[in-house]
Amino acid sequence: DIHLAQSPSFLSASVGDRVTLTCRASQDISNFLVWYQQKPGKAPKLLIYAASTLQSGVPSRFSGSGSGTDFTLTISSLQPEDFATYYCQQFDTYSWTFGQGTKVEI
Amino acid sequence: QVELVQSGAEMKKPGASVKVSCKAAGYNFSAYDIDWVRQTSGQGLEWMGWMSPQSGKTGYAQKFKGRVTMTRDRATNTAYLDLSSLTSEDTALYFCARGGVVERCRGGTCKYYNWFDPWGQGTLVTVSS
Numbered sequence: 001d002i003h004l005a006q007s008p009s010f011l012s013a014s015v016g017d018r019v020t021l022t023c024r025a026s027q028d029i030s031n032f033l034v035w036y037q038q039k040p041g042k043a044p045k046l047l048i049y050a051a052s053t054l055q056s057g058v059p060s061r062f063s064g065s066g067s068g069t070d071f072t073l074t075i076s077s078l079q080p081e082d083f084a085t086y087y088c089q090q091f092d093t094y095s096w097t098f099g100q101g102t103k104v105e106i
Numbered sequence: 107q108v109e110l111v112q113s114g115a116e117m118k119k120p121g122a123s124v125k126v127s128c129k130a131a132g133y134n135f136s137a138y139d140i141d142w143v144r145q146t147s148g149q150g151l152e153w154m155g156w157m158s159p160q161s162g163k164t165g166y167a168q169k170f171k172g173r174v175t176m177t178r179d180r181a182t183n184t185a186y187l188d189l190s191s192l193t194s195e196d197t198a199l200y201f202c203a204r205g206g207v208v209e210r211c212r213g214g215t216c217k218y219y220n221w222f223d224p225w226g227q228g229t230l231v232t233v234s235s
Contacts, residue, residue: 034221043201043225044151050208050219087151091220094165096141096153 002026002092006099013104017078021102023071023088031067034089037082038101044087048073078104108132110140110202110226117232123190126229128202135183136160139205141222142176142187144198152198156205157185192233202226 003026013019023033031051036044046055048064051071061076075082083106088099113127128140142154155166157176164176175188185202203222210217 030217032217032219036222043203043228044222045225046221046223049221050210053208053219055221055223089151089222095167096143096220098143098151098153100150 001095002029002090002097004088004090004097004099006086006088006102008102009100011102011104012106013078014106015078015080019075019078019104021073021086021104023066023073023099025069025071025090028068029090029092032091033064033066033071034091035062035064035073036087036089037084038087039084047086075104108204108224110204110224112200112202112226112229115230115232117234118192120193120233120235122192122233123188124192124231126187126189126200126202126231128185128187128226130183130185130204133204135178136180140176140178140185141203141205142174143201143203143222143225145201145228146195146198154187159183159185189231192231194233197231197233199228199230201228 005024007022033051035048037047038044047058047062051066052064063074065072085101085103087101109131111129116124118124136159139156139158141156144152154170157164159178166174173190178185203225206221208219
């Protein structure tokens, strides 16, 4: 099974900061990577798929990049509503796995 | 709007089974897969399997094979997750999600990118004696 390792596990930041979250795959997954945002008590929300394609309705301050084994999610200017946990996800041979998440907190 | 609405919280004893429902609205139920994902504090997000509402075809994560069954009722646009032989380790928040796919072709080669959107609100299943 392909393992996804996210770093850092926790990130302390302020409104207006530029933040970068990392997701590393245990083997080459091309660009088959998805990012979600989850707020406490809520379901995950799709942000980005195919590593860099922004889902419709997601603010342009979110961006994704990477290919192969190393991927990043960048928030260009952190807003109050962005404090949440972010997960990466990959699809491999009819099986999905998730990273353990990065919690972005004040 | 597109939404998935799940059934309410369940409390079960070890060894019992649980059935969680997921009712789809706002889109063609048969056109997208339904996936099930659970969330625990220990394991994080864990994919359990998928089902095609069109065909009823399913695919389960190895960990759950033999214990999980995913079904649907096309008349009511509802998907179901059945999990048997429950233990305390099955205590989790269970989500259904609509599984979508985008095709991108370049130079005669096509790739298929999957995603989950939207997700249901989650169903808490607690297993305790």
